[in-house]
C-alpha cells in the first residue's frame with residue numbers, strides 16, 4: 322500500500338489537505354456524525370477514516386432490531402442503574418430511531434414494523450403486574466407511548482416455540498436490513514460530499530497549534546476537529562468506563578417456519594428474528610463474559626453450542642435446520658448503558674459505548690457529537 326508521502330499532488334490535495342472534520346470509524350455512529358456535521362456545515366471538508374475495507378465492528382454485523390428496551394432488561398437495569406439515567410438512555414434511543422427514519426426512510430433500511438416479544442422461560446418468573454404497569458405508565462408519561470408492553474402468551478404456541486411460559490409484546494419495535502442501512506448511509510455520505518479512506522487505521526493523534534495531527538498506518542494527516550467513533554475499540558481513551566463485548570450470531574439456511582417478528586429472552590442476552598425463510602439467533606455472551614471481553618473476531622464454541630441447542634429445542638423444535646453462516650461482532654459496554662458523548666480536549670471529541678442498541682441510539686449520538694463543535 323502506498324504511503325501518504327508517495328501520493329500524487331492530486332490525491333494529496335483531494336483527500337489529505339484542508340480537512341475540517343475527520344471522523345475515525347465508518348460505523349453507524351461515524352457516518353451519522355458525518356451527516357449531522359454536514360447538515361450544520363454544508364461547505365466544510367469531512368473525511369471518515371476506517372481501518373477495515375468494510376466497517377469492521379458492530380454496525381454491519383448486528384441482528385437488525387430497532388429495539389429500545391425489553392421489559393425484563395429495563396427492570397433488570399432498574400436494579401443496577403439510577404432510574405433517571407435509564408429513562409434518559411431510553412429517550413436517546415427513541416430520539417435516535419426517529420432521526421434515523423427521517424434521514425433514510427423506512428425503505429432505506431427495509432424497516433418492518435413487526436413488533437417484538439420478550440419471552441420468559443419456564444425457569445423464570447413472569448413479570449409481575451405492578452412492574453409492567455410502572456413501565457407502561459412511565460412510557461406514556463415521558464414519551465406519549467401507550468401500552469408499550471402487554472402480555473401475549475398465545476403467540477408462544479402460534480410461533481411453535483417450546484420452553485417458554487410467558488411473552489410480552491411491544492408493538493413499537495421492529496426489524497431492519499442491517500446491510501442495507503449501512504449501504505444507504507454510505508450512499509448518503511457520498512451524495513453529500515463526505516469522503517472515505519478505507520483500510521486506514523488511526524494509531525494516535527495529538528493537538529498541534531490548534532490543529533489535530535493524526536498518525537495512521539499510511540502516514541500523517543491533520544484536521545481542525547477529530548471525532549472518535551470507534552465504539553468497542555476505544556478502550557485506550559476510556560479505560561475504566563467501557564470494555565469491548567463480543568457477540569456471536571448464527572443464521573439458518575432457508576427453511577419452512579411460522580415465525581414473524583423480533584424476540585428477546587433472558588434480559589436481552591438472547592435475541593432472534595426471522596429474515597425471510599431464515600432464522601437469525603444471537604447472544605449468549607453471559608455464558609462466557611470473560612471470553613467475550615475482546616476485540617478479536619472469533620467464534621466461541623461454548624456459545625455456538627448453546628445457540629444451536631436453543632434453536633433446536635426452543636425456537637425450532639422438531640423443525641430440521643442447518644446453519645448457513647456464523648459470525649461475531651464487537652460491541653462496547655460499561656457499568657452504565659448511557660453512551661459516552663464527550664470532548665477529550667478542545668479539538669477531539671468522542672461518541673462511544675453504544676451497548677446493544679446502537680441501531681436506535683446511533684443517530685442521536687451522531688447528532689449530539691456534531692453539536693460539540
Ligand SMILES: Cc1cc2nc3c(=O)[nH]c(=O)nc-3n(C[C@H](O)[C@H](O)[C@H](O)COP(=O)(O)OP(=O)(O)OC[C@H]3O[C@@H](n4cnc5c(N)ncnc54)[C@H](O)[C@@H]3O)c2cc1C
Pocket residue numbers: 345346347348349350351370371372373375376377378379380381382383384385386387388521522523524550551552553554567568569570603649650651652672673675676677678679680681682683
Ligand atoms: C452481533 C451483534 C448484534 C447486535 N444487534 C443489535 C440490534 O439488533 N439492534 C441494535 O440496536 N444494536 C445491535 N447491536 C449493537 C450495534 O450494532 C452497535 O451498538 C452499533 O453498531 C455501534 O455502532 P458504532 O458506529 O458505534 O460502532 P462500530 O460499528 O463498531 O464502528 C466502529 C468502527 O470504527 C472502526 N475503527 C476502530 N478503531 C479504528 C482505528 N483505530 N482507526 C480506524 N478505524 C477504526 C471499526 O473498524 C469500526 O468500523 C449488535 C451488535 C452486535 C455485535
